[in-house]
Amino acid sequence: MVRFFDFNKRMKPVIKMLIIAMVLIPTQSLAVNPGEVLVDPVLEQRARNLSSKLRCLVCQNQSIDDSDASLAKDLRVLLRKRLVAGDSDEQVVDYIVSRYGEFVLLQPRFGFHTLILWSMPVALILIGFLVLLFRLKRRSTKDTLNLTEEENARITKLLGKVD
Amino acid sequence: MIVELGHYTLVLALALAMVQSVVPVFGAKIGHLGLMRMANQTSIMMAVLISFSFGALTWAYVNSDFSVTNVWQNSHSLQPMLYKYSSVWGNHEGSLLLWVLILSLFASMVSIFGKNLPPELKANVLGVQAWILVAFLSFVLITSNPFERLDNPPLEGKDLNPILQDVGLAIHPPMLYIGYVGLSITFAFAMAALISGRLDAAWARWVRPWTLIAWIFLTAGIAMGSYWAYYELGWGGWWFWDPVENASFMPWLAATALLHSALVMEKREALKIWTVLLAIVAFSMSLLGTFLVRSGVLTSVHAFATDPERGVFILTILVLFIGGSLTLFVLRAGILKSGGLFAPISREGALVFNNLFLTSALATVLVGTLYPLMLEAVNGAKISVGPPFFNLTFGPLMMPLLLAVPFGPLLSWKRGDLLAALSHLYWAFGAALLAIILVIAFSSDAPILAALVIGLAFWLMIGAFAEISLRTDVRKNGLAKAFDRARGLPGSTWGTAFAHFGLGVTLLGIVSVSIFETEVIKAMKVGESATISGHQLTLKGINPRKASNYNEDIINFEVLSPKGEKFIMRPAKRIYTTRRMPTTESAINTSGFSQLYVSLGEVSENNLITVRMWWKPQVTLIWLGSLFMMFGGLLSLADRRLRVGAPKRAVKQAKVETDVQVPANG
């Protein structure tokens, strides 16, 4: 049988059996190990924040913070080393992007290639409002008049002898 | 022979579906009542045949008939009985058969309960359902046949994927599928309306119960899935913005929008074109949810190439149904006249506002999910779109909508009064303000934004009942009379209140767990303790245990809660013997609405166990909220006003009579 999915790596959290149904499997265990944790709590917090925004390259849509793949671990350690060395968050991210490409960012950068992606929500709301404004302007909301005698008679006739 | 008969009845069902997709539609076109009516019998017959087929496959699973390839690949003779049943749909082929079964059951429900539908509409609806059935049955039989056989059956199966051996899996997929398939009915109604060119308030009224059913089950399916992922995957997250999750969330967003717009259409005959479009979109999202996820295309474009037969088939079905229905929509939408007029500030206006934001959110999720794929196809660049993106876009989109929710039911149709509505919301406003002040006062580290969102949650929860308090008005009417009036309120009013209340509850759960959650990771030995949010956990020991198809090491923790209660938590590491696959079973202890969550990492050589502990304040509210939403849906569904009588079958005559008929007495 041909497998639909490439599941050599641990599966992403999933809800769906849809996907899982045919999965080969992931082993589960935990991501960040106690051994990796930095002594300085502020630095560690920064590290955790950053790592939740970086993708584990060999996993499915999973951050390196969640993954226990060895590559994810390498990245976590690398990131912490840079932080300890005094890099700013931005510098760390730039450094990692320069090594692994933009694919590593779970939140893509704003740029020409992501213009549609980022502008979508705002643009849709704006367009929606404009369309509504345009359409509502054209209509006036005069209240309907009451039924005339004649209309009432027709309805009664239509319904037969209604209760 | 049972298995082969099951296979045969499935093929026979396909034959009937082919007939069904042509004859009733033809009958409706030429006005031949007999040809239309045969759709009823056919859809019931198809449901019977497919049920038999599904039963045959289930029989093979329960009796471990490994001469059926599908059974051999996905089950084991030693599985507990429950998982033998759930194994039936715990795989690609079987789950599609379940899909088809639900589709045929829905179609037969339309023919049984649809007595109040005009014959042409009903014939067209059943005909369109049969198109879907033909497509899916062919897909199952040609590319994913669960009835393939083995000549020399092995004595043992390969077992079901261990993470699927869970009660969650037994319930979650059928729920979700009922939701997906329920939307196929709204789709069929939309197509039927476009075919016949007749679309009005009556249509919306007939469609609404079906949309509600689909919506209730979708809500249940998503919530179940989220909770299942939460406890089964063992990393404490409940929503990951994973493409697979998004695939089930998008139909829900579309269905929610559809529920609201159908309301406008039913009462005011406005938004007709929009509602039909939403019905098409909602089902398209279901198809996408079922198929794109299955084809693996979301993960990687290359996965598509690994199984070209299925891939091409899936693509064809998607193009035919989504493309075809949109084409028909474009061709026929022009003949639909728009109906009642309304002012921007009105019930209709509020519902339009709702739809604008819901569909924008839907589009955002859709584009976010597919964007990496499209970009790679266009210029080969690989980017990722993950949770930070969705949190940053979807979140803000929801805020104005949630803020507006309590206003909706308080505005009158056609022309509303915003100030008057606001004056009925002072309780909600007060509660929200109080919550914000309390959060800021008592929790120094909570960001202001979090406090505001908690305020929003209370605004939603209290505001949800503003309409009811307005209608009953205890102070004016006194308790007894107010109670009477409350009972007299239509089910859908109560339904709306509960659904909106549930939304607030879920929001409260989400904020509090994401802001106040604490986490401790520690490598522990037997006898060591760790402390998290006042709970002291002591690792007492390790108990090995053997179950029928796995072995496990249960790690016993004695927990001392801040209130001084003592209890035992037992996370475990399992090895499933057939697949030699390890899994982690987390342990969860619920107190109040909060949960203590313990999960295990690696066990190192010197018996150090990595333990990850979370204190998740108010986390259960997330799912509790969805229960309220479902309950609201049920109340609304039970609204007796939704039921429309069928014309009385008084005139039993073959003679043509076009004029006045004797009406039913309601």
Next chain:
Amino acid sequence: MIFWIIAVSVTVLSIGIIIFPIFGGNQISVSTLDFDKEIYKARLKEIEEERKLGSIDEQRYQYAVAEEGRRLLTLADKNNDLNSTAILKSGKSGLYGLIFIVLVVPVVALGGYSKLGSITTPDQPLQARLEADPRSQSVEVLLKRAENQLIKNPDDGRGWLVVAPVYMRLGRYQDGVLAYRTAIRILGATTELQIALGEALTVRGGGVVSEEANELFRQANKADPENIKPMFFLAIAFNQVGKYEEAVGAWNKLIAKSSKNAPWLKVARQQLEVAKTKLGIELPGNPTTQDIEDAKQLSSGERTDFINAMVEKLAGELDENPQNKPGWQRIIRSYTVLKRKADALAAINKAQRLFKDDKTFLEELEKNKQALN
């Protein structure tokens, strides 16, 4: 045959049921407008209720009523224009439908199934297969039955002893090892069981006597010094870890204790020769002490990989330097243990050509060959 009878009856029945309404009598003709009237009445009731509850005031009530009423009137007008009444038509249309159904259903159903189905494959539920007459059953089925018994009654030590050798014979060494282990846990360690487990471990390890197996053999040897088997494996182990002096001693002792025509004598003599040679020179192709140290660290799966790697290494060395009799013996044995029959045969053929003159070796090779077939 029964299948086809049922299939055809189901098909005919289905056709009968679905074509019945086409010509069924007693049908009423209803106008779409009737349904619209029902909706109108329901809506009107709703508006009435809302007024009673005070949700809408009198004026709004009037407007709503007017709106609903006009909607109904418009529909009634349209209805008259289009005459959209469903009527019971007799004659041709129904007949066409009927013909279509009668043609399509049997052709698609019977034709489709003949193409897709496997009518000749009977149902084979596991229980029935296991309960069939034992005399006609394969070892696998019998084993499965025994396994099921053991699942119900896992503390049946004798049962484990029964299945263990069967596992070994079927090549399911891992299961064999587990069965022996369980038997020892339940029945207690006897010398025989220790030997059996040690042997199973060695076979599973592809002939490498692991530390654990070695310990088992040592205990067995202590308890029963006259038993040849533990002595044999201990000697092999000495050879494997490169303790050639001890090996020579052990082999000599074993040969001395064996009867003249004991079947293991040949191997013992060869191994003795190997050990002796080793004491002089290191023949190429043997695992180094380092290799063996490495092998001890591995899990069983990894060990299999490791052994495979060792075999490949040896094969390479034999290619370069074919005049290495112990090397050929070892590689043939390895291939046999690893069930690589084709490779084993190829190696035997090659060795037969290389050592044309060595009569005893040729005989041994022939025997290996027969054993393989």
